[in-house]
Amino acid sequence: GQQVMQIPQYQHVQEGEDFTTYCNSSTTLSNIQWYKQRPGGHPVFLIQLVKSGEVKKQKRLTFQFGEAKKNSSLHITATQTTDVGTYFCAGLGGRRALTFGSGTRLQVQP
């Protein structure tokens, strides 16, 4: 079945440093979505990418969708303590429901 892998599992950065999480799917995706889950909370939608090679920016966050539509990345520039949480990618392949990656937990040291 479809699998979505994310690396790293965990990253601890100093405030102001950059952060990147990578997502890889075993199958081609029709779209990819990114979610953020604060500690103790529920996942909240950040963005959706649909086109091959697509790049979208939200303030300090940059999202990319690979040319082959099998991988994606989220890059945060100059992290802040408010960026703390777990970031999930989720892809839609052949099924009618999203498959989530394992997530990357980000800790930001002030």
Place this chain on the structure above:
Amino acid sequence: SQTIHQWPATLVQPVGSPLSLECTVEGTSNPNLYWYRQAAGRGLQLLFYSVGIGQISSEVPQNLSASRPQDRQFILSSKKLLLSDSGFYLCAWSVLPTGELFFGEGSRLTVL
């Protein structure tokens, strides 16, 4: 505006006891509904999804079941809980299967 309600928020159940988690969505019609489970420090595992009343797709063989008795109501059940059923259960809805998911606050289940 649309809202999603999920309850109970927290429960502690003994092994072998039954389970019922409920989820309702307001402000939309014919939503796609989902149950995900998140083990401690892990990702989200899709358990069930539904595209309409009485239509349930199961993703993972287990001792859980789901039902959709009304358009905006989704119920997760078990007749006999196992220790491995512990986790954070999240209900979600979407307008389209390809669209963003809106999650409920979650139900944290501990099976002892």
